[in-house]
Amino acid sequence: MRVSALSLGASSLGGMFTAVDDEDEAVDVVIRALKCGINLIDTAPWYQKSERILGLALRDVPRKAYYINTKVGRYPISTNRSTGDDDREDEEDRMFDFRGETVIESVYESLATLGVSYLDCVHVHDPEFCPDLNIILHETLPALRKLKKEGIVRHIGVAGYPLSILTRLVQESTVSLDTVLSYCHHTLLDTSLVDSGFLALLREKGIGLINASPFAMGLLTHNGPPAWHPATNCQKKACRQALEYCSALSHVQGREISLARLALRFAFAEPRIPTTLFSTSSVMELTENLRDYHAPLTKAEESVMRHVCKEYFAALKKGGKVGWEGVEVNAYWTSVGKRHILKKVYGQQVTALSNGRGGAATTAGRRKRRRS
Numbered sequence: 001m002r003v004s005a006l007s008l009g010a011s012s013l014g015g016m017f018t019a020v021d022d023e024d025e026a027v028d029v030v031i032r033a034l035k036c037g038i039n040l041i042d043t044a045p046w047y048q049k050s051e052r053i054l055g056l057a058l059r060d061v062p063r064k065a066y067y068i069n070t071k072v073g074r075y076p077i078s079t080n081r082s083t084g085d086d087d088r089e090d091e092e093d094r095m096f097d098f099r100g101e102t103v104i105e106s107v108y109e110s111l112a113t114l115g116v117s118y119l120d121c122v123h124v125h126d127p128e129f130c131p132d133l134n135i136i137l138h139e140t141l142p143a144l145r146k147l148k149k150e151g152i153v154r155h156i157g158v159a160g161y162p163l164s165i166l167t168r169l170v171q172e173s174t175v176s177l178d179t180v181l182s183y184c185h186h187t188l189l190d191t192s193l194v195d196s197g198f199l200a201l202l203r204e205k206g207i208g209l210i211n212a213s214p215f216a217m218g219l220l221t222h223n224g225p226p227a228w229h230p231a232t233n234c235q236k237k238a239c240r241q242a243l244e245y246c247s248a249l250s251h252v253q254g255r256e257i258s259l260a261r262l263a264l265r266f267a268f269a270e271p272r273i274p275t276t277l278f279s280t281s282s283v284m285e286l287t288e289n290l291r292d293y294h295a296p297l298t299k300a301e302e303s304v305m306r307h308v309c310k311e312y313f314a315a316l317k318k319g320g321k322v323g324w325e326g327v328e329v330n331a332y333w334t335s336v337g338k339r340h341i342l343k344k345v346y347g348q349q350v351t352a353l354s355n356g357r358g359g360a361a362t363t364a365g366r367r368k369r370r371r372s
Helices: 023-035 050-058 085-093 100-114 133-149 163-172 198-205 233-253 259-268 283-294 299-318 327-336 338-346 349-354
Strands: 006-009 040-042 067-072 121-125 156-160 179-183 208-212 276-279
Touching (some): 006 023, 023 050, 023 283, 050 067, 050 100, 067 100, 085 327, 085 338, 100 133, 121 133, 121 179, 133 156, 133 163, 156 163, 156 208, 163 179, 198 208, 233 299, 259 276, 259 283, 327 338
Parallel strands (some): 006 276, 040 067, 067 121, 121 156, 156 179, 179 208, 208 276
């Protein structure tokens, strides 16, 4: 896949950060991005109406003009207020479902919603929320391999946050992985994508990389992060101080110093990263990001970037406090219970997988997913 240096993430199109009230503008964002040279779009069923909006935007675009990636394993919870408590609890339990049969069902649903006959890549979505990685290794990925052999899926990958989980899947998977989507690990705040050796591992294995969220899911933007952002108060404070510094400097110098622009250009500075994925549903933000891509930093901006990294982020990096690995996962298992999910969603089959006795297998008790 010969991808553009900038790629478009469709989570914003689904309202994952702020509500999308103007779907016409969201469609326009996609079309403008393609016309400006972006050729890779990444989406997921989890991103609510994202796939539907993309289907509208792409229906008159030649299929060879873009790559479209989606995901399997994580699904939205219904927002229907009439849903009973028992039904809603069932949906929450099945927000993550990595069973092979669910994978196949999900891919076909995405094909229909997007209005395409094949998907360029399908990623396993947030495998860190799987109660046993053996399910991913022996069931999820083999299901995707089956679809790849049928030509419905062109490439297979994994997408998640913890580099430790992604590393294990890369090292242990018997299904050939083509790509990995890693997010928030190559930013002004967090450079562990490189520092940990994970980028070098991917290059050694010949696996492609999508570096997502150079803005750390809003931490490095003027608007700030959404309320659900899992960063610690210490991390949020450091980012807020960096933003305030840039704002004050802009006032003194009489020209804007944008932390978001510094963050995006920082991502481009690593030559081993083939594409950096950002997400927006705003034509104005799309235009700004494209402008920043084409305009290198001035010497003054480079000086500001070095100061910001040293003054606000260096201490976090030195103390190993740049990420939030485990925060969301631990909260999820505390809420639903790992043993409960193993039994309710995956049944007894997972016992064999966990003990190393299982091969590529399917779980019993198929149940139709409710989708929002």
